[in-house]
Amino acid sequence: MIESNVLLVMLLFFFMAMLFVLSQRLKISYPILLVVGGLLISLIPGAPRISLDPNIIFLVFLPPLLFEAAWYTSWDNFRKWRRSIFIMGFGLVFVTSLAVAYFSVAIIPSFTLAFGFLLGGIISPPDAVAATSVLKGVSIPKRGVTILEGESLVNDAASLTVFRFALGAIVSGTFVLQEAATDFLILAVMGVIVGLVIGHILYIFLRYVAKSSSITTPITLIAPYIMYIVAEHFEWSGVLAVVSGGLFLSYRAKDYMNHHTRIQTKEVWATVGFLLNGFVFILIGLELPIIVSGLEDYSIEESIYYALLISVIVIVLRVLMVYLSAFVPRMLSKRIRQREVSPGWKLPLVVGWAGMRGVVSLASALAIPLTLDNGAAFPHRNIILFITFIVILTTLVFQGLTLPLLIRWVNLEDVDQEIPEKVQIETIRLALAKQAIAHLDNRYSEEMKKYETIARVKEQYQRSIRATEDALDDESKILLSGVRALYKQVALDLIQVRRQGLEAFRKDKEFDSEVIRQMEHHLDLEESRLIQG
Template sequence: MVHNEQTVHSNLLLILALFFAMALLFLLSQRWKISYPIFLVIGGLAIGFIPGMPVININPDIVFLIFLPPLLFEAAWYTSWNDFWKWRRSIFSLGFALVLMTSLAIAYFSASIIPGFTLALGFLLGGIISPPDAVAATSVLKGVSMPKRGLTILEGESLVNDAASLTVFRFALAAILTGQFVFQKAVTNFIILAVMGVVVGLVIAHILYFVLRYWAKSSSITTPITLIAPYLMYIVAEEFQWSGVLAVVSGGLFLSFRSADFLNYHTRIQAKEVWATLGFLLNGFVFILIGLELPVIVAGLEGYSMNEAIKYALMISAIVIVTRIVLVYASAFIPRFLSARIRRKERSPGLKLPFIVGWAGMRGVVSLASALAIPLTLNNGEAFPHRNMILFITFVVILITLVFQGLSLPIFLRMLKVEEVDEIVPEDEQIEAIRLQLAKECVGYLDNNYSNEMSKFETIARIKEQLERSIRATERTLLEQSQKEEVTSVRKLYREIMLELIDLRRKGLKRLKATKKYDHEVLRNMEDNLDLEESRLNKH
């Protein structure tokens, strides 16, 4: 069958059709309670085998530029700096050491089993498939109970290991293209590109911070600037041949940490929704591309039989999975064995949590983007050696880790009954304590600044009365924390009643809208308030 070759940027209709298919697959994944990355990969694979389906050729030069900056920025934006810093030892040991050790294992193993495969090609493959994907892991873990330490390490690790793996990829690719590799020069270059990448990210982030804080007062400009920011950081750093990945991560962490200085409630709501949509579209498109590209790669496997390619891919997938589990256990227990200070500061993770963190090493977006970014030819114009085999192995590793590990991870969590290993104050209790503290501060403020107005005007006095009622209710709740079941049932009943009242008010607004008696803008604003209230209730 002859396919009409078409590039992504020239076939807008195909892209829109894929986005629509992605939305339908996402809806099905929600209905069947299967993690959406898994469903999208399988769906993309099925679409790719539809007769007459056009071949999608993605320009390797623009893969990193389109997908990586916003995905890295979004991950950095939603990373808790306090949690990241608290577990920095585990995060950095997994983020750097695990990537390097996995790359070494893959390099030597692949070079020994695949005919004609060099160590440089092995390191290139290792750099591609060594970083786990946090989006896939957190998507799979939604709806199941995962200890906070494990989630924090998985999300923090993804920021660091992306930078480490892409650096390995970059040096291995340079060695293949030029035929030269000097270890001392590589180490020096790595330090320079890492440090300068961070510097570029922080400099641009500081400039944008001042623009956002002092000049951009409208959400219509603030949100677009946050969308431009990752591309600006990445392109400037890469222009100087420094690490664009570290520029985006460092800049994103800084802007996230200082976001309270320049985001008001409106810009925060708008930016959150825009980024959630963009992140879903980009992630979803890449996951569906994984499935779509596999038939193309299979057709291009020259010099290898399908059985040989599958055998190599399965063996390397097994090495990837086993290496991660072994190294996660080593990272968890060797430092504890060597350092009494670590034993004092950190509780033992036990044997169950490291296994879950190790098993959650699903590959995804970064691995695919790296594989597709391999150039088609060498500097001398010859075809890039073993390119399709590298892509095939990458896709199989992603498929196996996503589908096999992704579907079995919730099962292991339930079977092992993994519990919190640290002292964690329940979220509800934290919310109650914060509300109580803030309400008391508000009452004190009213007494100090508006005592005359409260005695004179009943409307103003009611503000204090409402706050005092809230304080009394919260104090009663905190005193009754020993009666957990009763408190939980009361909270559940409260939430159900509030949701029923919201539904009642929403129907009332619909009736009022039909009368055409009130301004549409007023009714829409009231509907927005109900949306926010319902969103808050549905978070707990």
């Protein structure tokens, strides 16, 4: 039994890799293909049915995904656009939950407000992974990307709080607003404190105790689980614990990470994030037929009708709320008008349309218990799951496929007039190269006169300075762009030649295999720098 389950998971991972490659060829966001692929697999006669224990959904998937998002969040950009992020992260979640709650009660028979808020808490948070993967192939202003990524950190906590209190009201049968507000404040503040305390403990350990760089990456992998489990044990917010702890450890990473651990950690987390996200997205498609078969009290036509109506409500409400959050504060505050450039009508439309649902919504829906405390079946569980799946499919596939088209149609421009990223890179490169030459002249002047090899180091930096100054010269940009493209092509070609030579040495077995692997790693780093440069 265990062997067959493990084999099934491995086959799904292999299928995910195939769909990811296909998505790159077709230039379609990989979450879209994974959802559709999972749905197609589930329709194959005799295909195995996958059902996960709801109790492990949050524990296995949520902590590392939240930690990864927090780790790669720019704190400076987050702080700069915090007003929009918090309005979207908290305000939009509560407004969406409220609207979905009352609307679902109005259209779904025997649905109560508690079930409506449960559904609203599940489908209110957009998924940053889906949005950013769709946006990789298009150009969008930094403000939009920051708001989408920052919003995902905040709205997860807000939506899961709504979900938690609604679920508690259904199970216990009582709900007191004042108690709920107090409990929310306590669990939010204590969740943040738990995350920061554990983050500080791990920081001290990594910086002052653990001298081996090989332990740093494993610590970052177990950190989100420690933060989440400790906070949830005391019935505080595990989500906010992971987010706050992840932000702190990321901010202080320069104190305990060297170049090796940074490269290693980035590669490991890229793999872990892809596997977890991919598995959840493919699970969306795999689970849908199982949910459909469980719709005992509702016909499939009724269920689709409810789900599509709620999907429309969710999409339209988000677009309206994005515009309100962008312009109403500007109308009420002169200071905001002076500090922030007006976003115009294009960026709010794109940010509003990028509200695709995904991992957190699925995890929340599957985490609904199968039974109540008295052993009775959880009411309306399957219709809630079905609506959640349809909302995810509708927003992810429909909005995901049309978002790049929308960006090109509105001809989105950066209204903030920030310095282009390439110009920033060239400017920093120029300043660092000049600092390096000054250091060579001050400390190694005699060595450069005595040894030609050392003098060539200075020549290399001088050539880099001349090339960078040309890059910042408008008249030379086009010519230099062509030269750099040729240089990259030649350098990559030479790397392949050296790889072939290295492979010949590997086959001759004249040199130690460990040395060959080290040389191969150096070539990997060199190729990576060329491709990303």
